[in-house]
Amino acid sequence: MNIRSNNQTRINNNILVKEVRLIDQNDQMIGVISTEEALRMARNANLDLVEVSSNVKPPVCKILDYGKYSYQAKKNARKAKSKQKITLIKEMRFRPNIGVGDLQTKVKNIRKFLEDGDKVKVSIMFRGREITHKEVGENLGGKIIEQLADLGAPEHTPKMEGQHFVMIFAPLKKA
Template identity: 40%
Template sequence: MRRRYKRKPIKPQKPRYRVNEHIRVPVVFVVDEKGEKLGEMETGKALEIAHERELDLVEVAPNAQPPVCKIISYGKFQYSQSKQDRLSKAKQKKTGTKGIRLGMRTDEHDLAFKKKQAEKFLSKGHKVKIELRLKGREKAHQDLAKENLRNFVESLDIPYKIEDDIKKFPGGFNVVISAN
């Protein structure tokens, strides 16, 4: 039997920092471990200062003119960078799209329940994708389906804005709304 291999997902590469002898620029702008600016100097001299203090010379801004280097322990620098990345990732607001499915023959009570569900999602800041599925002969009454979907959206009590207008897809119609 034939084996199928899945490709490994490509991880986004973290920026690589040049350290100590890997810095190939003749002149750098140096900042020490306390954040004080030591000014522009030759890379060799900056390396000597870093070795005297038993620390590393890390190129933090390679695109600057001249490149900015910091005298700091490289291990501590990597740790602080990873910590900063984790904090920024945690602060990102995750807004997913929630889905609600309706049918042409969905009963009033079920519509009320779905309406309450949509309002709950909108109040939490999520986008809501409302799908109206069409089956069999229902596909002949597309104008009625659009009207049902429009009525459901207009019945919502929470203020909303329409992200994507009513669109046809193979199984029916859908609309994406978000909180105002």
């Protein structure tokens, strides 16, 4: 019974060491025995010899049904992955001379992103001679920070990156 496995888990004849620490199908520790003897015991039980821990000397092997073992491992991996929260960085761009209504709409969208747990990169873009009036962009940045104070805060002080005044908002931790 030689089943192909993924390249991390060695089973049956792919176990190349001379001795293994064996655990039988009833989770009883057998001890250190030769690999041939462990393979023979697995074949007699119509099961597979699976290397469950390869980073110890001798490696730990277990007699079990490899199909069930791999299914359970994939199921556990999917469950762990589903519990992870992926934080996205959304971006909202502003111009220094933005209208009041447009500002409120964009801030409202930023609030939605922060409520969903995403980070938001706020860029105030300067074009041409607007760059000579950086204080207008800084004032706009101050208004944005003030309006979002209850949901998020800038991760670091706002800074100029070329023609853009940039700040990254992170959602506040919920108590």
